Amino acid sequence: MIGVKIMIDFHSHILPGIDDGSQTVNETVEMLRMEKQQGCVKVIATPHFYADYDSAGRFLDKRAEALHKVQALREQEDWMPEIQAGAEVYFFSGIGRADILPRLCVEGTSLLLLEMPFAQWTRDMAREVQDIIKKQGLDVILAHVERFYEFQKDKKVWNEILEMPLTLQINAGAMRDRKKRNCIFRLLKEGYPVIMGSDCHNTSTRPPNLETGRETLQKKFGDSVLEKIDGLGEQVLRIHEKR
Numbered sequence: 001m002i003g004v005k006i007m008i009d010f011h012s013h014i015l016p017g018i019d020d021g022s023q024t025v026n027e028t029v030e031m032l033r034m035e036k037q038q039g040c041v042k043v044i045a046t047p048h049f050y051a052d053y054d055s056a057g058r059f060l061d062k063r064a065e066a067l068h069k070v071q072a073l074r075e076q077e078d079w080m081p082e083i084q085a086g087a088e089v090y091f092f093s094g095i096g097r098a099d100i101l102p103r104l105c106v107e108g109t110s111l112l113l114l115e116m117p118f119a120q121w122t123r124d125m126a127r128e129v130q131d132i133i134k135k136q137g138l139d140v141i142l143a144h145v146e147r148f149y150e151f152q153k154d155k156k157v158w159n160e161i162l163e164m165p166l167t168l169q170i171n172a173g174a175m176r177d178r179k180k181r182n183c184i185f186r187l188l189k190e191g192y193p194v195i196m197g198s199d200c201h202n203t204s205t206r207p208p209n210l211e212t213g214r215e216t217l218q219k220k221f222g223d224s225v226l227e228k229i230d231g232l233g234e235q236v237l238r239i240h241e242k243r
């Protein structure tokens with residue numbers, strides 16, 4: 001196990017039968033076993049939420065049902081990492097004023113995992129993100145930020161959004177791709193607030209893989225970068241608990 005602090009997976013599709021992630025409770029258990037083996041003590045379950053296709057109410061009912069199945073097992077299998085429910089909310093027009101957002105935050109917190117569009121970001125998008133933070137008072141985590149860099153031919157809005165008071169989540173698996181890895185290295189060198197997720201969907205093609213991402217970062221920057229990432233992870237969950 002690399003690093004010494006509490007390891008949290010901030011992005012996972014680990015709940016069964018709710019999105020394109022785990023399809024069965026058994027698959028979820030295997031994914032949790034992999035998380036545990038890598039030293040992860042808490043997994044934030046972040047199923048996809050698409051406002052264009054789903055209502056918040058229906059999504060939350062489905063999530064509660066899936067979570068219940070896993071929690072029932074956890075009571076017998078005490079080795080399992082803790083699970084905290086959240087959502088990966090895909091950007092939509094009007095999101096800045098959408099009153100459903102607090103219910104989609106990581107449970108018990110004001111943290112919203114936001115998935116931006118896979119396209120050139122615009123000023124309007126930046127304004128919406130700013131409204132989520134300033135008008136709604138929520139704490140945005142930008143999901144797998146490195147995946148969007150290649151779409152930003154014009155870096156103005158990218159820079160504007162990254163300068164906002166938000167947290168950047170990187171995918172451990174992105175370290176295998178040279179361009180994405182370089183983007184992550186740059187963000188870390190420049191001191192942006194970074195936390196990590198596996199974005200795991202299954203046990204084979206997109207498995208829990210925090211360990212491999214951590215190895216790459218440790219080789220490049222040493223133990224201190226992992227301590228920083230783990231420390232920030234703990235901190236954001238704690239300080240953004242709803243008061």
Ligand SMILES: [Fe+2]
Nearest residue numbers: 011013088199
């Ligand atoms: Fe995801």
